[in-house]
Amino acid sequence: MTADETGRAHRREAITELGDALRTLVEHATTTEVPTGDLLRAAAEIREVTARLGDRVRDRSTLSSADDLLGGVRMFNPVTGAGSALAPPLQIEVVAGVATGRCTLGRAFEGPPTFAHGGVSAMLLDQILGHAVVASGNPGMTVRLDTTYRAPVPLLTPLLLTAQVQDVAGRRVTATGTIATEADPGTPLVTATGTFVGLRAEQTHRLFGKLLRADP
């Protein structure tokens, strides 16, 4: 490993550590019933830490120095990113074209009481469908996502997601996926069909050209 690679690996570990701490913070902040004075003290302390992190920040058109866009490493992706306070995070692997994802949603993801927000389910499915689409060798952006909510998705319960490509027609790729519990993988709670469209070279250049050139 070069010194640069070692430095980057350490930074990713530190980002993951910070992400873990932030996710625990979000979960505790969502569920705490401590006295009101403690809430205000916590808010003041968190603002101090926030100011330290804000000392050096990247602008919106710059990738994280820990990311590797072409290698598929996105530390702050809001679904899979180990550094994201928003991500469950969903762990995805793709084997023989089938994407399998695992996560447990905390109470910060609640929609109807004790169950996951429907938008969160759609977000998880958009991501895992995207992984299946990329693995098929036909990367594209989501242009349509149809979700069917068959039963509520429980919080604090290990979930199992799957996705696979069904059809490739020119630039258009269709993929389907499901959310179930690990305990009952044969009973889909939410299903989705997504349409993804591959970008023309001019579109890739217009939307992402600056980022691709800057990727170290």
Ligand SMILES: CCCCCCCCCC(=O)SCCNC(=O)CCNC(=O)[C@H](O)C(C)(C)COP(=O)(O)OP(=O)(O)OC[C@H]1O[C@@H](n2cnc3c(N)ncnc32)[C@H](O)[C@@H]1OP(=O)(O)O
């Ligand atoms: C390993 C890493 C994995 C990462 C996974 C990430 C998962 C997350 C993915 C996302 O969330 S992407 C973010 C959300 N999506 C967007 O912001 C995309 C916004 N849409 C666009 O920018 C444009 O639609 C796009 C540049 C993608 C395509 O524009 P075009 O003007 O080139 O499309 P065009 O109208 O020519 O349509 C191309 C084909 O798609 C079809 N199409 C377009 N929109 C459609 C639609 N809504 N439903 C069905 N089909 C549609 C259209 O019929 C046509 O089919 P045919 O080639 O067969 O004629």
